[in-house]
Amino acid sequence: xxxxxxxxxxxxxxxxxxxxxxxxxxxxxxxxxxxxxxxxxxxxxxxxxxxxxxxxxxxxxxxxxxxxxxxxxxxxxxxxxxxxxxxxxxxxxxxxxxxxxxxxxxxxxxxxxxxxxxxxxxxxxxxxxxxxxxxxxxxxxxxxxxxxxxxxxxxxxxxxxxxxxxxxxxxxxxxxxxxxxxxxxxxxxxxxxxxxxxxxxxxxxxxxxxxxxxxxxxxxxxxxxxxxxxxxxxxxxxxxxxxxxxxxxxxxxxxxxxxxxxxxxxxxxxxxxxxxxxxxxxxxxxxxxxxxxxxxxxxxxxxxxxxxxxxxxxxxxxxxxxxxxxxxxxxxxxxxxxxxxxxxxxxxxxxxxxxxxxxxxxxxxxxxxxxxxxxxxxxxxxxxxxxxxxxxxxxxxxxxxxxxxxxxxxxxxxxxxxxxxxxxxxxxxxxxxxxxxxxxxxxxxxxxxxxxxxxxxxxxxxxxxxxxxxxxxxxxxxxxxxxxxxxxxxxxxxxxxxxxxxxxxxxxxxxxxxxxxxxxxxxxxxxxxxxxxxxxxxxxxxxxxxxxxxxxxxxxxxxxxxxxxxxxxxxxxxxxxxxxxxxxxxxxxxxxxxxxxxxxxxxxxxxxxxxxxxxxxxxxxxxxxxxxxxxxxxxxxxxxxxxxxxxxxxxxxxxxxxxxxxxxxxxxxxxxxxxxxxxxxxxxxxxxxxxxxxxxxxxxxxxxxxxxxxxxxxxxxxxxxxxxxxxx
Ligand SMILES: Nc1nc2c(ncn2[C@@H]2O[C@H](COP(=O)(O)O[C@H]3[C@@H](O)[C@H](n4cnc5c(=O)[nH]c(N)nc54)O[C@@H]3COP(=O)(O)O)[C@@H](O)[C@H]2O)c(=O)[nH]1
Numbered sequence: 001x002x003x004x005x006x007x008x009x010x011x012x013x014x015x016x017x018x019x020x021x022x023x024x025x026x027x028x029x030x031x032x033x034x035x036x037x038x039x040x041x042x043x044x045x046x047x048x049x050x051x052x053x054x055x056x057x058x059x060x061x062x063x064x065x066x067x068x069x070x071x072x073x074x075x076x077x078x079x080x081x082x083x084x085x086x087x088x089x090x091x092x093x094x095x096x097x098x099x100x101x102x103x104x105x106x107x108x109x110x111x112x113x114x115x116x117x118x119x120x121x122x123x124x125x126x127x128x129x130x131x132x133x134x135x136x137x138x139x140x141x142x143x144x145x146x147x148x149x150x151x152x153x154x155x156x157x158x159x160x161x162x163x164x165x166x167x168x169x170x171x172x173x174x175x176x177x178x179x180x181x182x183x184x185x186x187x188x189x190x191x192x193x194x195x196x197x198x199x200x201x202x203x204x205x206x207x208x209x210x211x212x213x214x215x216x217x218x219x220x221x222x223x224x225x226x227x228x229x230x231x232x233x234x235x236x237x238x239x240x241x242x243x244x245x246x247x248x249x250x251x252x253x254x255x256x257x258x259x260x261x262x263x264x265x266x267x268x269x270x271x272x273x274x275x276x277x278x279x280x281x282x283x284x285x286x287x288x289x290x291x292x293x294x295x296x297x298x299x300x301x302x303x304x305x306x307x308x309x310x311x312x313x314x315x316x317x318x319x320x321x322x323x324x325x326x327x328x329x330x331x332x333x334x335x336x337x338x339x340x341x342x343x344x345x346x347x348x349x350x351x352x353x354x355x356x357x358x359x360x361x362x363x364x365x366x367x368x369x370x371x372x373x374x375x376x377x378x379x380x381x382x383x384x385x386x387x388x389x390x391x392x393x394x395x396x397x398x399x400x401x402x403x404x405x406x407x408x409x410x411x412x413x414x415x416x417x418x419x420x421x422x423x424x425x426x427x428x429x430x431x432x433x434x435x436x437x438x439x440x441x442x443x444x445x446x447x448x449x450x451x452x453x454x455x456x457x458x459x460x461x462x463x464x465x466x467x468x469x470x471x472x473x474x475x476x477x478x479x480x481x482x483x484x485x486x487x488x489x490x491x492x493x494x495x496x497x498x499x500x501x502x503x504x505x506x507x508x509x510x511x512x513x514x515x516x517x518x519x520x521x522x523x524x525x526x527x528x529x530x531x532x533x534x535x536x537x538x539x540x541x542x543x544x545x546x547x548x549x550x551x552x553x554x555x556x557x558x559x560x561x562x563x564x565x566x567x568x569x570x571x572x573x574x575x576x577x578x579x580x581x582x583x584x585x586x587x588x589x590x591x592x593x594x595x596x597x598x599x600x601x602x603x604x605x606x607x608x609x610x611x612x613x614x615x616x617x618x619x620x621x622x623x624x625x626x627x628x629x630x631x632x633x634x635x636x637x638x639x640x641x642x643x644x645x646x647x648x649x650x651x652x653x654x655x656x657x658x659x660x661x662x663x664x665x666x667x668x669x670x671x672x673x674x675x676x677x678x679x680x681x682x683x684x685x686x687x688x689x690x691x692x693x694x695x696x697x698x699x700x701x702x703x704x705x706x707x708x709x710x711x712x713x714x715x716x717x718x719x720x721x722x723x724x725x726x727x728x
Contacts, residue, residue, distance in 0.1 A: 048142035051123065053078070055136050083110035083118055098136055105139060108146065120147045169265040177202040177219055177261065189267050191237030202263075207241040209233035222261060226250035231268065243269045285359040287337055288344035296358035296366055300419040303356075303370050304412055310371075314412040315378030317367040318426035319347070319385065319405045322438040324363035326583075327403065329552070335395055339403060342393035350388040351381060365405075366423065375411055375443060382407045382441035404439035406430055415444050428452050458500055459511045466524060470497050473528050474695035477705060478547070478666060478688045481680045484710030488545030490581070490688060491529035492695045493521070513551055522554045523563060530571045530578065532698050537577070541705060547579040547609060552586040561600035568604075575605030579630065583611045587626065595626055602627040609666070614650065624661050631658050635669020635689070642674045652682045659683070 043050060043063065050063040060081065064072045082090060086109035097105040105125045110118040125141020160181075163170050169186035173179055179197045187193050190205060197204065206215045210233060222228045227249050234244040245268045251260040283295035291299065300316065307314045321343060328336035340363065347365055348357045356368040367385075369378055385405060392400040408429025416422045429444040432451060436442065465471055475489035495503040512518040526548055533546040554560050568575050580601060587594055587610065598608055609630035610623065614637050623631070633654055640647045651667070658665045667679045670689030679687055693704055 043142070046142075046144070048144050049121075050140070051125070051143055052128070052138060052140040053125070054138055081112045083112075086110050094139075097139075105141065108150075111143070119145050120150045122146045169267075171197075171202075171263050171265065173202055173261040173263065175223075175259070175261075180260065186265065189236070189242075189265060190234070196237075205234045207233040207235040209241055222248050222250065226252075234265070242267050243272050285361075288341055288359050290344050290348070290365070291356060291358040293358065293360050296356065296360070296368070297419045297423075299356045299358075300368055300422065303368055304417070304419065307370065307412055312370065313372040313375070313414070314422075315367075315369040315372055315375070315381070316410045316412075316422045316426040317369065317378065317382055317385070317441075318408040318410075318423065318430040319365040319367065320407075320430050320434065321363040322404045322406055322434070324403065327401065331395075331401075335399075335401075338395050339393055339401060342395070343389075343403065343405075346388055346393060347385065350385050366426070372411075375409075375414065378409050378411065379441065379443065382409060386439060386441065406433040406438050407441035408433055408444065409441060410444040431455075454500075455511075458497075458503060458508065459515065461497060461499060462495075462508055462511055462515070462517060465495060465497075466520060468498070471495055471521065471524065472697070473525065473532065474697055475532070475701040476688055476695040477693050477701065477708075478686050479692050480686050481676075481684060486544070486705045486708050487686060488547060488579070489533075489701060489705075490547040490695075491525060491532070491549070493525055493549075509551070513553055516553065518551050518553050519557060522551060523567070525549075526564065527567050527571070530567055530573050533577060534571050534573050535698075536702055536705075537573070539702065541702075544705070545577050545579055545607070547581050549581045549611065550586065552583075555582065555586055555594065555597055561597060561604060564601065564606060565604055568606075576607070579607040579609050581609045581611040581632065584613065584615065587623075598627050612668075614654065628663060630664040630666055632666040632668050632688075633684075638667050638669045638675055638679075638689070639671070641678050642672070648678065651679070651684075655679075655682050655684050 039050070042048075052061040053059070054061070058078050059075050060078050061073065061075045064074060079087070086107075090107045090109045093102075093107040094105060096102045105123070108120060108122050111121045113119045121143040123141060123143040125139045127136040127138070128140040129136070129138040131137045163181075163183040166183055167185055169183065169189040171179055171182040171186050178199060178201050182190075182192070182194050182197055190197075192204075202219070203212075203215060206212065215232075218228060218230070218232070229245075229247045231243060231245050233241050235241050245266040246263055248261055248263040251262060253259045283292060283298075284290065285292045300314075303314050306312070321339070324336070324339070327339060340359070343363075344357070344359060344365065347367065351357060351367050351369070355370070356366075358366045358368075360366055367381070369381055372378055385407060389404050390402075392402045394400050408426045408431065410416060410422045410425035410429060412422055415425050425444040425448075428448045428451075429442045432448050433440050433442040435451075442448075472494050473491045474494055475491055477486050477489050479485070480487045493505050493509070495505070495508055497503055509518065512521050529546050529548045533544060536544055550560075557563075564578070564580070565575075568578065587598075601608055607629040608627060609632055610628055611632050612634040613631045614634045631654070633651055637647045637651050637654075641651055642648075655665050664685050666686040666688060667675075667684050668688050670676050670679065670687040670691045672691055675689075676687055676691055693701075696704055
């Protein structure tokens, strides 16, 4: 009985155990299935694939999973699925892991995709089983398809390589305009290295040329429209500002969300500067910085359009500096340039910045006055300009120079409607202002055109003057004040034209100089004057000398000393009987060259006089270095000698100084006895002028000299009770 009970209990216990085992096995199986499901889900979710590698056989067991729950398993030889090019590298990785060099097996390799292609996998694994010898038997792990990631990475690498090698500076900024990356060109351009600028805001480049609202506005525009291009000022790391052309575009993600701003920058400062320089050169005169002819005609055209619309009047003032050529020749071109610059500044200062002042070239300037109420307004400005030039121009720290302008005025709509005509008429009026004695202005009128045409006709007639024999000489005697003796005469040229009547030398000599005809005419004068003197010598007046005027062109001509020598020789006149009169400007033109020429005349025995002394810019100290024998004080000083203490002072000083240099002094333009007395009392050597005699033709002059008696001079000469010179 006890046995039966024990047996029954045993059976029950065994049955219970069996049931429990079954239950436990079921639970275990269920857990396994659950884990497997989770593994499948995890593998599916991560995209990873499970693999198990048998080290001894080289077989690879794989779980292939396409969708949750759909898992297949295969076993393949490694060599059959791994790309042959990746074998060696993969085995190296495996060795590194198995030797303990790395803690995990990790390799990227190409694996056959089953369709004849290859996919890139990143495999990771660990030893899951070891043999009794402790060596790895199985390694298991997961593999992830990284084909797309690798392609993207490669694209990213190529893109960044391209960026790096680009000449244009490129920056990538996030949606807040913080820098994410920049290329080397960007660093070169801005001075910021990538490490310094990444994370900082784009505003770090904002310059002070624009206010912050300007930059903010641009950033808003970029955010709104996704694109922006334009030119803005930016600032480099060292603070230097530069003009930058920027092309900015925005990159969006797949959902259309703004991700990045990419900006391509170009430093266009130099390019703009070059453009500006070109524009400047095309429109401005580089010497004075005033508008040039091209910009002037543009501005004048616009002014005409405005004046037409608003029914206004415009004036064009054409201004030329008096005797600028002489100054330029005598003081040199550098000084001439300084005068032009100073004159330009004086002009602009006088008319104000709201009126256009332009330089047309040389010493010609133009002023455009707009909104004039009457023509007299233009006269007023012209007068102001002339007054402004009363004060000398500053040449440099030590030197100043007095120069006056002559101004011609034309008016729109009164005289012309187009810029070229207005300029031409103002030019014509300016010439009339010059002819009227310089340092004055003239308003254009139609009669002036006639004068211009006459000038052209005269200039044409001048070419035939020698052939037609229309030239003749008159002679003005010179008197020595100490001996009351006629010492000689000055030959003065006259033109009696059949067509045009008597033409003054002041009108035709400049034309002859302009055309070069003065060379031929000058030689004729020289020969004619020498012939006359030779005749007079033969008439027993052997002490007389002849002064002949020489123009700059004659002096500069290479063989003038030879011409003079030949004429004297041809005629048989002693060189000492000839005096050449040269103006200061003639002497100062090309001073070095001139000095050599002058010496050649002195070697020949010809005397040299400086004509019109005091009107030029030479000093007696300078003239001392030239082989001059005589100075002729200009009639401008003599005319006012008796009224103007300054002229009296200058004249007496010049006489004293010239004597100290051993020079003979002749006073020109003596018209009154009072002047003659003053000059005699100040020991002037000789006089010439209407008081003694007008210029006379050869016959009359010879008669005058023959009949000259010294009793016309009161003897002894008393000291002149005239203006007291300020300088002894
Ligand atoms: N290169 C050459 N120049 C010449 C020649 N002949 C004359 N000239 C120059 O022409 C300028 C004007 O000369 P002109 O009209 O002959 O006048 C001269 C005199 O008539 C005048 N003069 C003389 N005395 C008086 C006077 O008392 N009062 C007064 N108001 N004028 C007077 O002065 C002129 C003399 O000038 P200068 O030569 O400076 O002595 C004149 O610049 C001539 O030089 C020529 O052949 N070649």
